[in-house]
Amino acid sequence: MKTETEKTIRGYEIILYYTGLIILGIALLMVIPVITALIFAEWNPLCDFMISMSVSTLAGLGMVFLGRRSYKSRAYVQWKHGFVVASLSWLLLMVLCAVPYSMSGHTQSFLDSCFDVMSGFTTTGLVLTQDLDHLSNALNMWRHMLTFIGGQGMVVLALTFMVRETNGAYKFYVGEAKDIELVPNVKGTARIIWKISMVYLAVGTAALWIDGMIIGLRPGSAFLHALYMFESSWSTGGFAPMTQNIMYYHSLSYEILTMVFFVLGSFNFGLHYAIWKGDRKELVRNIETKSFFLTSLIACLLTLAWFAKQNLYPDAVSKFRRIIFNILSAHTTTGLGSIYARQFALEWGNFGILIMVIVMLIGGSACSTAGGFKGLRVGVTVKGIFCEVKKLISSERNLKVNKFHYMKEQILSDSIVRSSALIIICYMILFTAGVLIGTFCGYSLPDSMFEAASVTGNVGLSIGITTPSIPTVLKLYDIVAMYLGRLEFMSVFALIGYAGGGFKKQCRKLAG
Amino acid sequence: MKNGKNEILGFAVETCGVLAYLVLFLLLAVLLH
Numbered sequence: 001m002k003t004e005t006e007k008t009i010r011g012y013e014i015i016l017y018y019t020g021l022i023i024l025g026i027a028l029l030m031v032i033p034v035i036t037a038l039i040f041a042e043w044n045p046l047c048d049f050m051i052s053m054s055v056s057t058l059a060g061l062g063m064v065f066l067g068r069r070s071y072k073s074r075a076y077v078q079w080k081h082g083f084v085v086a087s088l089s090w091l092l093l094m095v096l097c098a099v100p101y102s103m104s105g106h107t108q109s110f111l112d113s114c115f116d117v118m119s120g121f122t123t124t125g126l127v128l129t130q131d132l133d134h135l136s137n138a139l140n141m142w143r144h145m146l147t148f149i150g151g152q153g154m155v156v157l158a159l160t161f162m163v164r165e166t167n168g169a170y171k172f173y174v175g176e177a178k179d180i181e182l183v184p185n186v187k188g189t190a191r192i193i194w195k196i197s198m199v200y201l202a203v204g205t206a207a208l209w210i211d212g213m214i215i216g217l218r219p220g221s222a223f224l225h226a227l228y229m230f231e232s233s234w235s236t237g238g239f240a241p242m243t244q245n246i247m248y249y250h251s252l253s254y255e256i257l258t259m260v261f262f263v264l265g266s267f268n269f270g271l272h273y274a275i276w277k278g279d280r281k282e283l284v285r286n287i288e289t290k291s292f293f294l295t296s297l298i299a300c301l302l303t304l305a306w307f308a309k310q311n312l313y314p315d316a317v318s319k320f321r322r323i324i325f326n327i328l329s330a331h332t333t334t335g336l337g338s339i340y341a342r343q344f345a346l347e348w349g350n351f352g353i354l355i356m357v358i359v360m361l362i363g364g365s366a367c368s369t370a371g372g373f374k375g376l377r378v379g380v381t382v383k384g385i386f387c388e389v390k391k392l393i394s395s396e397r398n399l400k401v402n403k404f405h406y407m408k409e410q411i412l413s414d415s416i417v418r419s420s421a422l423i424i425i426c427y428m429i430l431f432t433a434g435v436l437i438g439t440f441c442g443y444s445l446p447d448s449m450f451e452a453a454s455v456t457g458n459v460g461l462s463i464g465i466t467t468p469s470i471p472t473v474l475k476l477y478d479i480v481a482m483y484l485g486r487l488e489f490m491s492v493f494a495l496i497g498y499a500g501g502g503f504k505k506q507c508r509k510l511a512g
Numbered sequence: 513m514k515n516g517k518n519e520i521l522g523f524a525v526e527t528c529g530v531l532a533y534l535v536l537f538l539l540l541a542v543l544l545h
Contacts, residue, residue: 199523256534263530276522283529293533300537304544316542324537 013070014081015088020063022089022158023096027056032145033100037138045138048103056096083494086155087487093154094118094479097146104139106130108468111475118479120146121154122486123369125238125335125460126478128468132243137224140241144231150486151235151265151369152197156190182273196272197234204230204261208254215251229254233261235369238335238460246325246336252317255325258336266292266332266364268376270407285405288365291379296331299359300324306351326461331359333371335460342464345447353446353463360453360461361431371458371485373427376406377420384417426489430481431456441471455481 030053037046064071097120098113107113112128119126120143129135129143149157182189205226212222225241232239242248246255264272271289274282283289303323313319325338344353363372387402394400402412410416431452438448443465450463455478466478484492 199519203523259534260527260530263533264526267526272522272526275526276519278518278522280522280525283525300540301544304540308544316538316545319541319545320538324534324541328537 010070010073011078011081013067014077015067015084016063017067017070018077018081018085019089019092020060020065020067022060022085022154023056023063023092024060025158026093026097026149026154027053027060029145029149030056030100030142033138033142036141037136040137042136042138045100045104045136048100049138049142051103052096052099055099059092059096080494080498083491084498087491087495089154090121090483090487094121094483097121097142100139100142101129104136106132106135106139111472112468115475115479116143117146118482119460120237120239121150122458122482123147123151123235123237123333123371123460124455124458124482124486125232126455126462126466126482127239128466128475130468132241135241140224140228143239144228144237144241147237147239148197148201148231148235151237152193156193182270192273193269196269196276200234200261200264201230204234204257208257211251211253211257212249215249215254225249229258230261233258233334233336234265236262236265236332236334236364236371236458237369238329238337240336246338247340252321255321255338259325259328262332262334262336263328266334266368266370268365268367270367271365274407282407287379287383287404287406288375291375291382292331292365295359295362295375295378296328299327299331299355303327303352303355306349306355310347310349312347327355327359330356330459330461331362331364333360333363333457333459335454337461341462344450344461344463350446353450356461357449357453360450360457360459361427363457363459373424373457377424380404380412380416380420381424383412384420387412423488427456427485430484434477434481437474437477438465441474452481456485458482458485 030049034046034049034053037043037049094114094117098110098117101107101113101116102110106129107116108128108130115126115128118124125147135143182192205223208226208229209219209223212226213219217225228239228241229246231237238245240246240248246258249255268286268288271282271286300323304319307313307319307323313322322339325336328334329336329338339347344356348356361372362378363374364370366374366376383402383404391400403409404412434452434456435445435448438452439445443451447463447465450461451465453459454461454463465474
């Protein structure tokens with residue numbers, strides 16, 4: 001009995017220690033908006049961020065202090081600890097990072113602030129913050145930083161800079177739905193992910209900066225817009241510094257640049273690494289790129305054919321900017337929109353909305369910044385179905401091993417197909433729950449489907465439902481759906497199981 | 513040195529690949545107009 005209690009205490013201590021470290025890491029990042037506020041002489045936001053930073057630092061230090069024994073005794077980190085740390089730190093960070101939002105006065109309630117933070121972390125991009133056009137530079141910097149960090153993974157960030165040893169590090173990393181090993185050392189993998197992102201950050205910001213100046217923005221403003229729009233595109237986030245989103249720039253070149261970055265951002269980090277290492281054939285052999293190419297091509301063809309009938313957009317360039325941009329933005333789960341939200345409901349028709357719902361649910365690649373089922377799971381499940389049909393119609397003596405290419409040739413085993421199908425089913429249940437809640441709140445079926453797919457797939461496009469006036473139950477569902485969709489269910493289930501297990505033990509103790 | 517060259521080439525291949533993919537969609541928009 002005593003051993004069991006010791007185990008429980010140690011488990012909690014491990015979780016507290018590592019969660020505290022992640023919180024300290026994010027508190028440290030608040031230095032960037034603090035510096036931004038100082039540069040632009042924004043004194044009120046400076047105070048907001050100083051207070052938020054102090055609160056987060058105190059919370060992080062407190063947790064590290066409470067869990068210090070696990071560090072001293074070098075306690076063994078189990079899988080459950082990794083999952084619980086990842087899911088718990090996302091929840092706590094949502095609350096802590098919402099403090100500067102709430103203090104800025106741009107949100108109606110603390111729940112709205114939490115909504116926007118979760119939307120940023122999960123790279124969704126839905127916004128409840130009001131009067132975006134007059135947000136301080138410090139808060140804008142913070143919003144876009146959150147989405148950039150959330151895309152690469154906060155745990156990945158903490159691993160890179162804060163965890164000294166790799167004991168159990170892989171378990172935190174998998175807990176955040178990034179289960180690829182680019183190099184045998186997990187810290188090395190985290191560093192590669194950051195290296196790729198930082199190279200693109202430098203090149204992408206420079207390209208958008210130059211383009212911004214060409215289209216008429218002042219150099220300083222063009223730089224900030226470039227930085228924000230790159231962070232938003234690369235992390236497939238969907239935030240923008242202005243209310244009009246990408247439409248604010250009225251520029252084809254700006255749209256094309258952001259499209260390049262969000263398509264690249266939706267690729268698996270393993271794919272980037274393989275190509276950068278010299279294995280360029282991976283780009284055309286990988287099951288995810290094949291799946292993404294095929295589904296995006298079919299979706300664009302069908303939507304273009306639909307709009308050819310409608311005669312809505314006057315020329316091919318307009319079609320490219322309004323249809324292809326939005327389809328790819330939805331498919332890569334970015335959420336930058338080149339038309340107003342209500343135009344989807346009023347102009348796209350049920351067919352257009354249905355295509356958008358499907359591509360939003362499919363999403364980008366596994367181990368990327370994108371959300372949705374992921375191309376890998378769609379590819380594996382579809383291939384699994386084809387192989388099953390082939391097996392049924394071929395001779396019983398014919399025993400063929402089916403394979404798929406994902407970084408290397410892999411055997412398409414029943415367990416891989418089953419786990420992919422299970423995650424897809426979980427997404428569909430979450431999506432259905434969203435549609436039910438939406439229709440219950442009085443919204444139409446197409447509108448509810450669009451919005452539910454957008455939050456489940458971490459997309460961020462809206463059909464006009466998501467405003468500060470939506471019912472609280474819908475806000476809560478959205479937060480949960482964004483969180484579950486981003487962490488791909490398992491970590492959150494582990495957190496619930498862990499908390500439930502602890503609660504049961506306490507009840508048993510009390511009962512005698 | 514070789515690593516750096518490979519990385520720059522990889523970066524170029526990725527970016528040009530995506531640009532080519534977008535051009536394909538632009539062509540589709542022209543064809544289906």
